[in-house]
Amino acid sequence: MAYWLMKSEPDCYSIDDLRAKAGPDVWEGCRNYTVRNFFRDSMSVGDLAFFYHSVAAPTGIVGVMKVVSEAYPDPTQFDPKSEYYDPKAPADGSRWITRDVEFVEKFSRCITLSELRETPGLEDMFVLRKGQRLSVMPVTETEFGIVSDLARRPTS
DNA sequence: GCCAACGTTGGC
């Protein structure tokens, strides 16, 4: 079982949107080949992922979701009305792959980027790396545990 | 709004 961190701008799609779905929802719009490969090759049904709010005030981890489908072509690549439409996408859908996710929990507070930076044990976390721009990235089991514990601890 | 970082595109 693997762990992930997946970013979304809450103005576009927030953890509340996912919770309101009350079931599987497609994680759409990723247009990066590394992320595509994660979806296709590295994720498994049952993996857990942090939901991260980017371009938000504050930015940070706001909850947990679960990967609930196998990899399949992101339907928005074929939709001319979608902002994610890709006119060059091959018809077999091999270019942009995604999966369905399902809401698991919303933390009682946002674990902010600066708090992640200050937390011992998270020094090597992918999301803290300078210049990292992936919207989906792996998290270690240890990191997942540390952040989950943080979320359950009262604010200091 | 700025800008650093870095992924992607396209000319050659």
Add this chain to the structure above:
DNA sequence: GCCAACGTTGGC
């Protein structure tokens, strides 16, 4: 296959 230009991400 190189690499400059361009576009995007995302924190601040």
